[in-house]
Amino acid sequence: MLITRASEYAILSLILLSSAKEPMDSETLSRELSIPKSFLAKILQALAKSGVLKSYKGAKGGFALDKETKDISMLAVMSCVEGKAPAVFECAPAEKSCPSEQANICSIWPFLHKLQGKIDSFLEELTLADIVEE
């Protein structure tokens, strides 16, 4: 899959968390954003694992940003939330000879690579700060 609801929910959460002074628990985030609680919890856990968020257990626990907003790129968010690699466009017949295994290269590979590069750069440079700042 490429970009799913998980990415959307992740970004919604990050926007809200960026203006919070205290950690917010998943239930509150779920309510504020009208996002299913259990699904959101998994997403927040993934963000915590990758270091975007920090989690706090116990009373008054929850999640808080663990980086500056300018250091949180959309690419990083999507990469960790979507199960798979940050890859968006893959060369379908890759298993055969596409990337570089053989001397002959799939004819569309260079173009895919170019497209992927453009998308990655865009998402890499687009940070939470770009969205949140006035």
Next chain:
Amino acid sequence: MLITRASEYAILSLILLSSAKEPMDSETLSRELSIPKSFLAKILQALAKSGVLKSYKGAKGGFALDKETKDISMLAVMSCVEGKAPAVFECAPAEKSCPSEQANICSIWPFLHKLQGKIDSFLEELTLADIVEE
């Protein structure tokens, strides 16, 4: 859903078609790209309906670009291939008061709008020509 395989397959097909002089039939495209035939057929049909491709029936039929590569934006491709609107990020609690129905506006709406605008601009300006040209 936001960006699915349909978009990926569409773009792969367009890249291949951009270098074809004759119309290519869905079976050939399917084989060249290792994409399931019937699924690809639906995608090509959608692209034809929206005017990106032109379809030819009968012997020696198939699909061919119906626009200059510089006039085919990734946004247009994804918009027509994905069932839904080109919207990527929606305000979840939109049903209540988010966009403009009420005087009070959902606190994250402006940020979402900003993000959506950035993504749309990027995909709008990114054309098939940008990918295919040397």
Next chain:
DNA sequence: CGAATCTAAAGCCATAATAGCCTCCTGATA
């Protein structure tokens, strides 16, 4: 210190949407 409480973490299960498969129908070409 220990118990009660709070919340993240992790698992399993149900549902909804997507991805993929197959068949018949329609229009065009030769």
Next chain:
DNA sequence: TATCAGGAGGCTATTATGGCTTTAGATTCG
């Protein structure tokens, strides 16, 4: 008219989404 390829629909499998329960770590209070 015979054949080729798109158009359209139904059906199945896979994946994403969402619901729920249990476990584990942390805090608060007695």
